[in-house]
Amino acid sequence: MTDPGLENAAARVLELVADGMRVGLGTGHAAAVFLARLADRIRGGLHVVGVATSEATAAQGRSSRSRSTGPTRWRRISTS
Numbered sequence: 001m002t003d004p005g006l007e008n009a010a011a012r013v014l015e016l017v018a019d020g021m022r023v024g025l026g027t028g029h030a031a032a033v034f035l036a037r038l039a040d041r042i043r044g045g046l047h048v049v050g051v052a053t054s055e056a057t058a059a060q061g062r063s064s065r066s067r068s069t070g071p072t073r074w075r076r077i078s079t080s
Helices: 004-015 029-043 053-064
Strands: 024-025 049-052 073-076
Touching: 004 029, 024 029, 029 049, 029 053, 049 053
Parallel strands: 024 049, 049 073
Antiparallel strands: none
């Protein structure tokens, strides 16, 4: 079960995401919860560019993209 605080935080942040935005995606539990909710919106037609700080987050983003219908892109940035 996911922490209700993380679920609430993800829902609040997702309210700020608009079509065409670049979305920075961190690493960890909160990022994973947010990305799962973002994936639902992507499957619903939202188009964003996801910029991940880890390969794990980028892979989760690409996985959600494979189920989307739009031009959502995922890339990883170097943090070193």
